Amino acid sequence: MRVAVVHDWLSGPGGAEKVTRELVRLFHADIFALVDLLNDADRAWILGGQRARTTFIQNLPFARAHFRWYLPLFPKAIGSLDLRGYDLILSSSYAVAKGVRKRPGQVHVCYIHTPMRYAWVDQDGYLREHGMHSWKAWIIRRVMRRMRAWDTANSAHVDHFIANSANVRERVRRIYGREADVVLPPVDPNVFTLYNGPREGYLAVSRLVPYKRIDRIVAAFRDLPEQRLTIVGAGPEAQRLREMATPNVTFTGFLPQARLVERMQRARALICTANEDLGLTVLEAQACGTPVIALRQGGYLETVNEEHGGLLFSSDSPTDIRQAVLRHEERTRAPDPVRLRASVAPCFNDRFALRIHAIVNEVQSERSMPRTTADAP
Structure with a gap:
Protein backbone atom coordinates (compact mmCIF):
# COMPACT_ATOMS: atom_id res chain seq x y z
CA MET A 1 0.00 0.00 0.00
CA ARG A 2 1.35 3.40 -0.98
CA VAL A 3 0.99 6.24 1.52
CA ALA A 4 1.36 10.00 0.97
CA VAL A 5 1.86 12.48 3.81
CA VAL A 6 0.87 16.06 2.99
CA HIS A 7 2.23 18.97 5.06
CA ASP A 8 1.38 22.64 4.60
CA TRP A 9 4.87 24.07 4.14
CA LEU A 10 8.29 22.90 5.25
CA SER A 11 10.37 25.83 6.46
CA GLY A 12 11.91 24.52 9.70
CA PRO A 13 11.37 22.23 12.68
CA GLY A 14 8.36 22.88 14.90
CA GLY A 15 5.55 21.05 16.63
CA ALA A 16 3.63 20.22 13.46
CA GLU A 17 6.82 19.02 11.79
CA LYS A 18 7.40 16.58 14.65
CA VAL A 19 4.04 15.00 13.87
CA THR A 20 4.83 14.89 10.16
CA ARG A 21 8.20 13.30 10.95
CA GLU A 22 6.48 10.48 12.84
CA LEU A 23 3.87 9.93 10.12
CA VAL A 24 6.51 9.72 7.39
CA ARG A 25 8.54 7.27 9.46
CA LEU A 26 5.63 5.09 10.60
CA PHE A 27 4.10 4.67 7.16
CA HIS A 28 7.26 4.80 4.98
CA ALA A 29 5.43 7.59 3.19
CA ASP A 30 6.29 9.99 0.42
CA ILE A 31 6.02 13.63 1.50
CA PHE A 32 4.21 16.48 -0.26
CA ALA A 33 4.05 20.19 0.65
CA LEU A 34 3.37 23.62 -0.80
CA VAL A 35 7.09 24.42 -0.53
CA ASP A 36 10.17 22.66 0.84
CA LEU A 37 12.63 25.21 2.24
CA LEU A 38 14.43 22.94 4.68
CA ASN A 39 18.19 22.97 5.07
CA ASP A 40 19.99 19.64 4.82
CA ALA A 41 20.14 19.06 8.58
CA ASP A 42 16.43 19.72 9.11
CA ARG A 43 15.53 17.62 6.06
CA ALA A 44 17.53 14.72 7.43
CA TRP A 45 15.82 14.98 10.81
CA ILE A 46 12.22 15.61 9.68
CA LEU A 47 12.05 13.68 6.42
CA GLY A 48 14.85 11.14 6.73
CA GLY A 49 16.68 12.95 3.96
CA GLN A 50 13.96 12.78 1.31
CA ARG A 51 12.89 15.92 -0.51
CA ALA A 52 9.21 16.85 -0.55
CA ARG A 53 7.28 16.95 -3.78
CA THR A 54 6.11 20.53 -4.01
CA THR A 55 3.76 22.86 -5.88
CA PHE A 56 4.33 25.63 -8.39
CA ILE A 57 4.74 28.09 -5.50
CA GLN A 58 8.21 26.63 -4.91
CA ASN A 59 9.38 28.24 -8.16
CA LEU A 60 7.65 31.62 -7.92
CA PRO A 61 9.77 34.78 -7.44
CA PHE A 62 10.85 35.45 -3.84
CA ALA A 63 9.10 32.28 -2.62
CA ARG A 64 12.08 31.15 -0.57
CA ALA A 65 11.91 34.20 1.68
CA HIS A 66 8.29 35.28 1.23
CA PHE A 67 6.14 32.31 0.20
CA ARG A 68 3.30 33.64 2.40
CA TRP A 69 2.87 36.46 -0.11
CA TYR A 70 1.18 33.85 -2.28
CA LEU A 71 -1.49 32.99 0.30
CA PRO A 72 -4.37 33.56 -2.19
CA LEU A 73 -2.83 30.86 -4.39
CA PHE A 74 -2.50 28.25 -1.64
CA PRO A 75 -5.83 26.49 -2.35
CA LYS A 76 -5.08 26.16 -6.07
CA ALA A 77 -1.53 25.02 -5.32
CA ILE A 78 -2.47 22.32 -2.80
CA GLY A 79 -5.16 21.08 -5.17
CA SER A 80 -2.56 20.68 -7.92
CA LEU A 81 -0.64 17.94 -6.10
CA ASP A 82 -0.95 14.66 -7.97
CA LEU A 83 -1.74 11.93 -5.43
CA ARG A 84 -3.41 9.50 -7.82
CA GLY A 85 -0.80 6.80 -7.21
CA TYR A 86 -1.51 6.51 -3.47
CA ASP A 87 -4.00 4.44 -1.51
CA LEU A 88 -3.85 6.37 1.76
CA ILE A 89 -3.42 10.13 2.23
CA LEU A 90 -2.40 11.47 5.64
CA SER A 91 -2.44 15.25 5.94
CA SER A 92 -0.72 17.08 8.79
CA SER A 93 -2.64 20.32 8.53
CA TYR A 94 -2.73 23.72 10.20
CA ALA A 95 -3.67 25.56 7.01
CA VAL A 96 -4.46 24.06 3.59
CA ALA A 97 -2.88 20.58 3.54
CA LYS A 98 -6.25 18.91 4.16
CA GLY A 99 -7.52 20.49 0.92
CA VAL A 100 -5.72 18.02 -1.36
CA ARG A 101 -7.78 16.32 -4.02
CA LYS A 102 -8.42 12.58 -3.80
CA ARG A 103 -9.80 10.11 -6.30
CA PRO A 104 -12.51 7.51 -5.64
CA GLY A 105 -11.16 4.64 -3.55
CA GLN A 106 -8.55 6.70 -1.73
CA VAL A 107 -8.79 7.33 2.01
CA HIS A 108 -7.82 10.70 3.51
CA VAL A 109 -7.15 10.96 7.26
CA CYS A 110 -6.28 14.45 8.51
CA TYR A 111 -4.23 15.07 11.66
CA ILE A 112 -5.37 18.63 12.31
CA HIS A 113 -3.26 20.97 14.45
CA THR A 114 -5.92 23.67 14.10
CA PRO A 115 -8.25 25.04 11.46
CA MET A 116 -6.43 27.93 9.77
CA ARG A 117 -5.65 30.29 12.66
CA TYR A 118 -5.44 33.36 10.46
CA ALA A 119 -8.81 32.62 8.84
CA TRP A 120 -10.83 31.31 11.78
CA VAL A 121 -9.12 31.94 15.12
CA ASP A 122 -6.87 35.02 15.23
CA GLN A 123 -7.08 37.05 12.05
CA ASP A 124 -6.21 40.32 13.78
CA GLY A 125 -3.12 38.74 15.36
CA TYR A 126 -1.98 37.48 11.95
CA LEU A 127 -2.33 40.95 10.46
CA ARG A 128 -0.36 42.53 13.30
CA GLU A 129 2.37 39.88 13.16
CA HIS A 130 2.96 40.54 9.46
CA GLY A 131 2.68 44.32 9.74
CA MET A 132 -0.41 44.56 7.56
CA HIS A 133 -2.41 47.77 7.99
CA SER A 134 -4.89 49.89 6.03
CA TRP A 135 -5.27 48.73 2.42
CA LYS A 136 -3.16 45.58 2.96
CA ALA A 137 -5.38 44.50 5.84
CA TRP A 138 -8.48 45.19 3.73
CA ILE A 139 -7.18 42.93 0.96
CA ILE A 140 -6.22 40.16 3.37
CA ARG A 141 -9.64 40.24 5.03
CA ARG A 142 -11.28 39.73 1.64
CA VAL A 143 -8.88 36.89 0.89
CA MET A 144 -9.71 35.30 4.24
CA ARG A 145 -13.42 35.32 3.47
CA ARG A 146 -12.73 33.29 0.34
CA MET A 147 -10.33 31.05 2.25
CA ARG A 148 -12.99 30.27 4.86
CA ALA A 149 -15.49 29.32 2.17
CA TRP A 150 -12.91 27.11 0.43
CA ASP A 151 -11.80 25.56 3.71
CA THR A 152 -15.33 24.67 4.79
CA ALA A 153 -16.18 23.10 1.43
CA ASN A 154 -12.98 21.04 1.25
CA SER A 155 -13.25 19.75 4.80
CA ALA A 156 -16.08 17.52 3.55
CA HIS A 157 -13.56 15.55 1.46
CA VAL A 158 -11.63 14.42 4.54
CA ASP A 159 -12.70 10.91 5.56
CA HIS A 160 -11.62 11.22 9.18
CA PHE A 161 -10.16 13.90 11.45
CA ILE A 162 -7.66 13.38 14.25
CA ALA A 163 -7.29 16.50 16.43
CA ASN A 164 -4.16 17.28 18.41
CA SER A 165 -6.24 18.25 21.46
CA ALA A 166 -9.79 18.46 22.79
CA ASN A 167 -9.45 22.21 22.26
CA VAL A 168 -8.96 21.72 18.51
CA ARG A 169 -11.62 18.99 18.38
CA GLU A 170 -14.15 21.61 19.54
CA ARG A 171 -13.01 23.94 16.74
CA VAL A 172 -13.46 21.14 14.21
CA ARG A 173 -17.00 20.59 15.48
CA ARG A 174 -17.83 24.29 15.46
CA ILE A 175 -16.26 25.22 12.13
CA TYR A 176 -16.67 22.08 10.02
CA GLY A 177 -19.50 20.28 11.79
CA ARG A 178 -17.32 17.15 11.99
CA GLU A 179 -16.23 14.84 14.79
CA ALA A 180 -12.58 14.04 15.50
CA ASP A 181 -10.55 11.62 17.57
CA VAL A 182 -8.00 13.24 19.88
CA VAL A 183 -4.37 12.08 19.78
CA LEU A 184 -1.87 14.38 21.46
CA PRO A 185 1.34 14.90 19.45
CA PRO A 186 4.37 12.68 20.05
CA VAL A 187 7.05 13.31 22.65
CA ASP A 188 10.38 11.51 22.25
CA PRO A 189 11.23 10.00 25.66
CA ASN A 190 14.83 9.40 24.59
CA VAL A 191 15.36 13.11 23.90
CA PHE A 192 13.29 14.74 26.64
CA THR A 193 14.75 12.78 29.54
CA LEU A 194 14.10 13.04 33.26
CA TYR A 195 16.34 15.34 35.29
CA ASN A 196 16.46 15.24 39.09
CA GLY A 197 19.31 17.69 39.67
CA PRO A 198 19.29 21.27 40.96
CA ARG A 199 17.23 23.85 39.10
CA GLU A 200 17.84 27.55 38.62
CA GLY A 201 15.86 30.29 36.94
CA CYS A 347 2.23 10.92 24.44
CA PHE A 348 5.50 9.03 24.03
CA ASN A 349 6.31 8.02 20.45
CA ASP A 350 5.31 4.37 20.84
CA ARG A 351 1.87 5.24 22.24
CA PHE A 352 1.35 7.84 19.50
CA ALA A 353 2.19 5.24 16.86
CA LEU A 354 -0.24 2.69 18.27
CA ARG A 355 -3.09 5.20 18.44
CA ILE A 356 -2.53 6.52 14.93
CA HIS A 357 -2.32 3.04 13.42
CA ALA A 358 -5.44 1.91 15.29
CA ILE A 359 -7.47 4.85 13.98
CA VAL A 360 -6.16 4.54 10.42
CA ASN A 361 -6.86 0.80 10.39
CA GLU A 362 -10.41 1.38 11.61
CA VAL A 363 -11.04 3.94 8.86
CA GLN A 364 -9.52 1.60 6.27
CA SER A 365 -11.60 -1.33 7.50
CA GLU A 366 -14.76 0.70 7.07
CA ARG A 367 -13.75 1.16 3.43
CA SER A 368 -12.34 -2.39 2.92
CA MET A 369 -8.79 -1.19 2.29
CA PRO A 370 -5.61 -3.13 3.20
CA ARG A 371 -4.62 -2.60 6.82
CA THR A 372 -1.33 -1.04 7.88
CA THR A 373 1.09 -2.48 10.41
CA ALA A 374 2.84 -0.43 13.06
CA ASP A 375 6.60 -0.15 12.94
CA ALA A 376 8.60 -0.43 16.11
CA PRO A 377 9.13 3.06 17.52
Whole structure:
Protein backbone atom coordinates (compact mmCIF):
# COMPACT_ATOMS: atom_id res chain seq x y z
CA MET A 1 0.00 0.00 0.00
CA ARG A 2 1.35 3.40 -0.98
CA VAL A 3 0.99 6.24 1.52
CA ALA A 4 1.36 10.00 0.97
CA VAL A 5 1.86 12.48 3.81
CA VAL A 6 0.87 16.06 2.99
CA HIS A 7 2.23 18.97 5.06
CA ASP A 8 1.38 22.64 4.60
CA TRP A 9 4.87 24.07 4.14
CA LEU A 10 8.29 22.90 5.25
CA SER A 11 10.37 25.83 6.46
CA GLY A 12 11.91 24.52 9.70
CA PRO A 13 11.37 22.23 12.68
CA GLY A 14 8.36 22.88 14.90
CA GLY A 15 5.55 21.05 16.63
CA ALA A 16 3.63 20.22 13.46
CA GLU A 17 6.82 19.02 11.79
CA LYS A 18 7.40 16.58 14.65
CA VAL A 19 4.04 15.00 13.87
CA THR A 20 4.83 14.89 10.16
CA ARG A 21 8.20 13.30 10.95
CA GLU A 22 6.48 10.48 12.84
CA LEU A 23 3.87 9.93 10.12
CA VAL A 24 6.51 9.72 7.39
CA ARG A 25 8.54 7.27 9.46
CA LEU A 26 5.63 5.09 10.60
CA PHE A 27 4.10 4.67 7.16
CA HIS A 28 7.26 4.80 4.98
CA ALA A 29 5.43 7.59 3.19
CA ASP A 30 6.29 9.99 0.42
CA ILE A 31 6.02 13.63 1.50
CA PHE A 32 4.21 16.48 -0.26
CA ALA A 33 4.05 20.19 0.65
CA LEU A 34 3.37 23.62 -0.80
CA VAL A 35 7.09 24.42 -0.53
CA ASP A 36 10.17 22.66 0.84
CA LEU A 37 12.63 25.21 2.24
CA LEU A 38 14.43 22.94 4.68
CA ASN A 39 18.19 22.97 5.07
CA ASP A 40 19.99 19.64 4.82
CA ALA A 41 20.14 19.06 8.58
CA ASP A 42 16.43 19.72 9.11
CA ARG A 43 15.53 17.62 6.06
CA ALA A 44 17.53 14.72 7.43
CA TRP A 45 15.82 14.98 10.81
CA ILE A 46 12.22 15.61 9.68
CA LEU A 47 12.05 13.68 6.42
CA GLY A 48 14.85 11.14 6.73
CA GLY A 49 16.68 12.95 3.96
CA GLN A 50 13.96 12.78 1.31
CA ARG A 51 12.89 15.92 -0.51
CA ALA A 52 9.21 16.85 -0.55
CA ARG A 53 7.28 16.95 -3.78
CA THR A 54 6.11 20.53 -4.01
CA THR A 55 3.76 22.86 -5.88
CA PHE A 56 4.33 25.63 -8.39
CA ILE A 57 4.74 28.09 -5.50
CA GLN A 58 8.21 26.63 -4.91
CA ASN A 59 9.38 28.24 -8.16
CA LEU A 60 7.65 31.62 -7.92
CA PRO A 61 9.77 34.78 -7.44
CA PHE A 62 10.85 35.45 -3.84
CA ALA A 63 9.10 32.28 -2.62
CA ARG A 64 12.08 31.15 -0.57
CA ALA A 65 11.91 34.20 1.68
CA HIS A 66 8.29 35.28 1.23
CA PHE A 67 6.14 32.31 0.20
CA ARG A 68 3.30 33.64 2.40
CA TRP A 69 2.87 36.46 -0.11
CA TYR A 70 1.18 33.85 -2.28
CA LEU A 71 -1.49 32.99 0.30
CA PRO A 72 -4.37 33.56 -2.19
CA LEU A 73 -2.83 30.86 -4.39
CA PHE A 74 -2.50 28.25 -1.64
CA PRO A 75 -5.83 26.49 -2.35
CA LYS A 76 -5.08 26.16 -6.07
CA ALA A 77 -1.53 25.02 -5.32
CA ILE A 78 -2.47 22.32 -2.80
CA GLY A 79 -5.16 21.08 -5.17
CA SER A 80 -2.56 20.68 -7.92
CA LEU A 81 -0.64 17.94 -6.10
CA ASP A 82 -0.95 14.66 -7.97
CA LEU A 83 -1.74 11.93 -5.43
CA ARG A 84 -3.41 9.50 -7.82
CA GLY A 85 -0.80 6.80 -7.21
CA TYR A 86 -1.51 6.51 -3.47
CA ASP A 87 -4.00 4.44 -1.51
CA LEU A 88 -3.85 6.37 1.76
CA ILE A 89 -3.42 10.13 2.23
CA LEU A 90 -2.40 11.47 5.64
CA SER A 91 -2.44 15.25 5.94
CA SER A 92 -0.72 17.08 8.79
CA SER A 93 -2.64 20.32 8.53
CA TYR A 94 -2.73 23.72 10.20
CA ALA A 95 -3.67 25.56 7.01
CA VAL A 96 -4.46 24.06 3.59
CA ALA A 97 -2.88 20.58 3.54
CA LYS A 98 -6.25 18.91 4.16
CA GLY A 99 -7.52 20.49 0.92
CA VAL A 100 -5.72 18.02 -1.36
CA ARG A 101 -7.78 16.32 -4.02
CA LYS A 102 -8.42 12.58 -3.80
CA ARG A 103 -9.80 10.11 -6.30
CA PRO A 104 -12.51 7.51 -5.64
CA GLY A 105 -11.16 4.64 -3.55
CA GLN A 106 -8.55 6.70 -1.73
CA VAL A 107 -8.79 7.33 2.01
CA HIS A 108 -7.82 10.70 3.51
CA VAL A 109 -7.15 10.96 7.26
CA CYS A 110 -6.28 14.45 8.51
CA TYR A 111 -4.23 15.07 11.66
CA ILE A 112 -5.37 18.63 12.31
CA HIS A 113 -3.26 20.97 14.45
CA THR A 114 -5.92 23.67 14.10
CA PRO A 115 -8.25 25.04 11.46
CA MET A 116 -6.43 27.93 9.77
CA ARG A 117 -5.65 30.29 12.66
CA TYR A 118 -5.44 33.36 10.46
CA ALA A 119 -8.81 32.62 8.84
CA TRP A 120 -10.83 31.31 11.78
CA VAL A 121 -9.12 31.94 15.12
CA ASP A 122 -6.87 35.02 15.23
CA GLN A 123 -7.08 37.05 12.05
CA ASP A 124 -6.21 40.32 13.78
CA GLY A 125 -3.12 38.74 15.36
CA TYR A 126 -1.98 37.48 11.95
CA LEU A 127 -2.33 40.95 10.46
CA ARG A 128 -0.36 42.53 13.30
CA GLU A 129 2.37 39.88 13.16
CA HIS A 130 2.96 40.54 9.46
CA GLY A 131 2.68 44.32 9.74
CA MET A 132 -0.41 44.56 7.56
CA HIS A 133 -2.41 47.77 7.99
CA SER A 134 -4.89 49.89 6.03
CA TRP A 135 -5.27 48.73 2.42
CA LYS A 136 -3.16 45.58 2.96
CA ALA A 137 -5.38 44.50 5.84
CA TRP A 138 -8.48 45.19 3.73
CA ILE A 139 -7.18 42.93 0.96
CA ILE A 140 -6.22 40.16 3.37
CA ARG A 141 -9.64 40.24 5.03
CA ARG A 142 -11.28 39.73 1.64
CA VAL A 143 -8.88 36.89 0.89
CA MET A 144 -9.71 35.30 4.24
CA ARG A 145 -13.42 35.32 3.47
CA ARG A 146 -12.73 33.29 0.34
CA MET A 147 -10.33 31.05 2.25
CA ARG A 148 -12.99 30.27 4.86
CA ALA A 149 -15.49 29.32 2.17
CA TRP A 150 -12.91 27.11 0.43
CA ASP A 151 -11.80 25.56 3.71
CA THR A 152 -15.33 24.67 4.79
CA ALA A 153 -16.18 23.10 1.43
CA ASN A 154 -12.98 21.04 1.25
CA SER A 155 -13.25 19.75 4.80
CA ALA A 156 -16.08 17.52 3.55
CA HIS A 157 -13.56 15.55 1.46
CA VAL A 158 -11.63 14.42 4.54
CA ASP A 159 -12.70 10.91 5.56
CA HIS A 160 -11.62 11.22 9.18
CA PHE A 161 -10.16 13.90 11.45
CA ILE A 162 -7.66 13.38 14.25
CA ALA A 163 -7.29 16.50 16.43
CA ASN A 164 -4.16 17.28 18.41
CA SER A 165 -6.24 18.25 21.46
CA ALA A 166 -9.79 18.46 22.79
CA ASN A 167 -9.45 22.21 22.26
CA VAL A 168 -8.96 21.72 18.51
CA ARG A 169 -11.62 18.99 18.38
CA GLU A 170 -14.15 21.61 19.54
CA ARG A 171 -13.01 23.94 16.74
CA VAL A 172 -13.46 21.14 14.21
CA ARG A 173 -17.00 20.59 15.48
CA ARG A 174 -17.83 24.29 15.46
CA ILE A 175 -16.26 25.22 12.13
CA TYR A 176 -16.67 22.08 10.02
CA GLY A 177 -19.50 20.28 11.79
CA ARG A 178 -17.32 17.15 11.99
CA GLU A 179 -16.23 14.84 14.79
CA ALA A 180 -12.58 14.04 15.50
CA ASP A 181 -10.55 11.62 17.57
CA VAL A 182 -8.00 13.24 19.88
CA VAL A 183 -4.37 12.08 19.78
CA LEU A 184 -1.87 14.38 21.46
CA PRO A 185 1.34 14.90 19.45
CA PRO A 186 4.37 12.68 20.05
CA VAL A 187 7.05 13.31 22.65
CA ASP A 188 10.38 11.51 22.25
CA PRO A 189 11.23 10.00 25.66
CA ASN A 190 14.83 9.40 24.59
CA VAL A 191 15.36 13.11 23.90
CA PHE A 192 13.29 14.74 26.64
CA THR A 193 14.75 12.78 29.54
CA LEU A 194 14.10 13.04 33.26
CA TYR A 195 16.34 15.34 35.29
CA ASN A 196 16.46 15.24 39.09
CA GLY A 197 19.31 17.69 39.67
CA PRO A 198 19.29 21.27 40.96
CA ARG A 199 17.23 23.85 39.10
CA GLU A 200 17.84 27.55 38.62
CA GLY A 201 15.86 30.29 36.94
CA TYR A 202 12.76 30.30 34.76
CA LEU A 203 12.41 29.55 31.06
CA ALA A 204 10.25 30.75 28.15
CA VAL A 205 10.53 29.03 24.76
CA SER A 206 8.76 30.70 21.86
CA ARG A 207 8.90 32.42 18.53
CA LEU A 208 9.22 36.10 19.37
CA VAL A 209 6.06 37.34 17.70
CA PRO A 210 3.26 39.49 19.19
CA TYR A 211 0.60 36.84 19.78
CA LYS A 212 2.97 34.77 21.93
CA ARG A 213 2.85 37.63 24.52
CA ILE A 214 6.44 37.20 25.68
CA ASP A 215 6.49 40.91 26.53
CA ARG A 216 4.11 40.16 29.43
CA ILE A 217 6.63 37.73 30.92
CA VAL A 218 9.48 40.23 30.49
CA ALA A 219 7.39 42.90 32.23
CA ALA A 220 6.55 40.52 35.09
CA PHE A 221 10.23 39.87 35.77
CA ARG A 222 10.92 43.60 36.20
CA ASP A 223 9.27 43.15 39.60
CA LEU A 224 11.06 39.86 40.30
CA PRO A 225 14.68 41.07 40.45
CA GLU A 226 15.77 38.10 42.56
CA GLN A 227 14.57 35.62 39.87
CA ARG A 228 16.23 34.96 36.53
CA LEU A 229 14.44 34.40 33.23
CA THR A 230 15.91 32.87 30.07
CA ILE A 231 14.07 33.39 26.78
CA VAL A 232 14.82 30.92 23.99
CA GLY A 233 13.65 31.83 20.50
CA ALA A 234 13.93 34.33 17.68
CA GLY A 235 11.58 36.57 15.76
CA PRO A 236 10.63 40.13 14.84
CA GLU A 237 9.90 41.10 18.47
CA ALA A 238 13.44 40.29 19.63
CA GLN A 239 14.83 43.83 19.60
CA ARG A 240 11.82 45.37 21.32
CA LEU A 241 11.90 42.70 24.02
CA ARG A 242 15.62 43.19 24.63
CA GLU A 243 15.09 46.93 25.03
CA MET A 244 12.40 46.49 27.68
CA ALA A 245 14.21 43.70 29.58
CA THR A 246 15.91 44.14 32.95
CA PRO A 247 19.33 42.59 33.76
CA ASN A 248 17.76 39.42 35.20
CA VAL A 249 16.40 38.49 31.73
CA THR A 250 18.64 36.69 29.22
CA PHE A 251 18.00 36.02 25.52
CA THR A 252 19.67 33.06 23.81
CA GLY A 253 18.13 33.23 20.35
CA PHE A 254 17.40 29.93 18.65
CA LEU A 255 19.02 26.88 20.28
CA PRO A 256 19.67 23.42 18.83
CA GLN A 257 17.48 20.75 20.37
CA ALA A 258 20.14 19.26 22.64
CA ARG A 259 20.90 22.63 24.25
CA LEU A 260 17.20 23.45 24.53
CA VAL A 261 16.59 20.19 26.39
CA GLU A 262 19.40 21.07 28.82
CA ARG A 263 17.72 24.41 29.52
CA MET A 264 14.38 22.69 30.06
CA GLN A 265 15.86 20.15 32.43
CA ARG A 266 17.50 22.76 34.64
CA ALA A 267 14.70 25.34 34.78
CA ARG A 268 12.61 25.85 37.89
CA ALA A 269 9.60 26.09 35.59
CA LEU A 270 8.60 26.80 32.00
CA ILE A 271 6.38 29.90 31.61
CA CYS A 272 3.81 30.11 28.78
CA THR A 273 1.48 33.02 28.00
CA ALA A 274 0.09 32.45 24.48
CA ASN A 275 -3.38 31.01 23.93
CA GLU A 276 -2.09 27.87 22.21
CA ASP A 277 -3.98 25.18 20.32
CA LEU A 278 -2.09 22.63 22.41
CA GLY A 279 1.42 23.65 23.45
CA LEU A 280 3.78 20.76 22.67
CA THR A 281 6.61 22.46 24.56
CA VAL A 282 4.58 22.00 27.75
CA LEU A 283 4.52 18.23 27.26
CA GLU A 284 8.24 18.14 26.45
CA ALA A 285 9.13 20.15 29.56
CA GLN A 286 7.06 17.88 31.79
CA ALA A 287 8.74 14.83 30.22
CA CYS A 288 11.97 16.35 31.61
CA GLY A 289 10.32 16.62 35.03
CA THR A 290 9.99 20.41 34.73
CA PRO A 291 6.75 22.03 35.95
CA VAL A 292 4.86 24.54 33.84
CA ILE A 293 3.32 27.91 34.74
CA ALA A 294 0.82 28.82 32.03
CA LEU A 295 -2.21 30.86 31.04
CA ARG A 296 -5.51 29.24 31.97
CA GLN A 297 -6.68 29.04 28.36
CA GLY A 298 -6.67 26.81 25.30
CA GLY A 299 -4.56 23.70 25.17
CA TYR A 300 -2.86 24.40 28.49
CA LEU A 301 -6.05 23.30 30.24
CA GLU A 302 -5.30 19.80 28.90
CA THR A 303 -1.54 19.64 29.14
CA VAL A 304 -0.43 21.41 32.34
CA ASN A 305 -0.28 18.99 35.27
CA GLU A 306 -1.38 21.02 38.30
CA GLU A 307 -1.49 18.00 40.60
CA HIS A 308 2.27 17.48 40.50
CA GLY A 309 3.65 21.00 40.22
CA GLY A 310 2.06 22.99 37.41
CA LEU A 311 0.28 26.31 37.90
CA LEU A 312 -2.32 28.12 35.78
CA PHE A 313 -2.84 31.88 36.01
CA SER A 314 -6.03 33.69 35.04
CA SER A 315 -4.84 36.45 32.71
CA ASP A 316 -1.71 37.38 30.77
CA SER A 317 -1.15 40.54 32.82
CA PRO A 318 2.38 40.95 34.23
CA THR A 319 0.82 41.08 37.71
CA ASP A 320 -0.84 37.67 37.34
CA ILE A 321 2.36 36.15 35.93
CA ARG A 322 4.44 37.60 38.76
CA GLN A 323 2.02 36.29 41.37
CA ALA A 324 2.11 32.82 39.79
CA VAL A 325 5.91 32.79 40.00
CA LEU A 326 5.73 33.85 43.65
CA ARG A 327 3.22 31.08 44.39
CA HIS A 328 5.59 28.62 42.77
CA GLU A 329 8.47 29.88 44.92
CA GLU A 330 6.39 29.68 48.10
CA ARG A 331 5.29 26.06 47.67
CA THR A 332 5.49 23.91 50.77
CA ARG A 333 5.69 20.77 48.62
CA ALA A 334 8.19 20.60 45.76
CA PRO A 335 7.01 19.49 42.30
CA ASP A 336 7.47 15.77 41.64
CA PRO A 337 9.61 15.29 38.48
CA VAL A 338 8.92 11.54 38.27
CA ARG A 339 5.17 11.99 38.37
CA LEU A 340 5.32 14.90 35.95
CA ARG A 341 7.11 12.68 33.45
CA ALA A 342 4.69 9.81 34.04
CA SER A 343 1.77 12.11 33.22
CA VAL A 344 3.21 12.61 29.72
CA ALA A 345 3.86 8.91 29.03
CA PRO A 346 0.64 8.52 26.97
CA CYS A 347 2.23 10.92 24.44
CA PHE A 348 5.50 9.03 24.03
CA ASN A 349 6.31 8.02 20.45
CA ASP A 350 5.31 4.37 20.84
CA ARG A 351 1.87 5.24 22.24
CA PHE A 352 1.35 7.84 19.50
CA ALA A 353 2.19 5.24 16.86
CA LEU A 354 -0.24 2.69 18.27
CA ARG A 355 -3.09 5.20 18.44
CA ILE A 356 -2.53 6.52 14.93
CA HIS A 357 -2.32 3.04 13.42
CA ALA A 358 -5.44 1.91 15.29
CA ILE A 359 -7.47 4.85 13.98
CA VAL A 360 -6.16 4.54 10.42
CA ASN A 361 -6.86 0.80 10.39
CA GLU A 362 -10.41 1.38 11.61
CA VAL A 363 -11.04 3.94 8.86
CA GLN A 364 -9.52 1.60 6.27
CA SER A 365 -11.60 -1.33 7.50
CA GLU A 366 -14.76 0.70 7.07
CA ARG A 367 -13.75 1.16 3.43
CA SER A 368 -12.34 -2.39 2.92
CA MET A 369 -8.79 -1.19 2.29
CA PRO A 370 -5.61 -3.13 3.20
CA ARG A 371 -4.62 -2.60 6.82
CA THR A 372 -1.33 -1.04 7.88
CA THR A 373 1.09 -2.48 10.41
CA ALA A 374 2.84 -0.43 13.06
CA ASP A 375 6.60 -0.15 12.94
CA ALA A 376 8.60 -0.43 16.11
CA PRO A 377 9.13 3.06 17.52
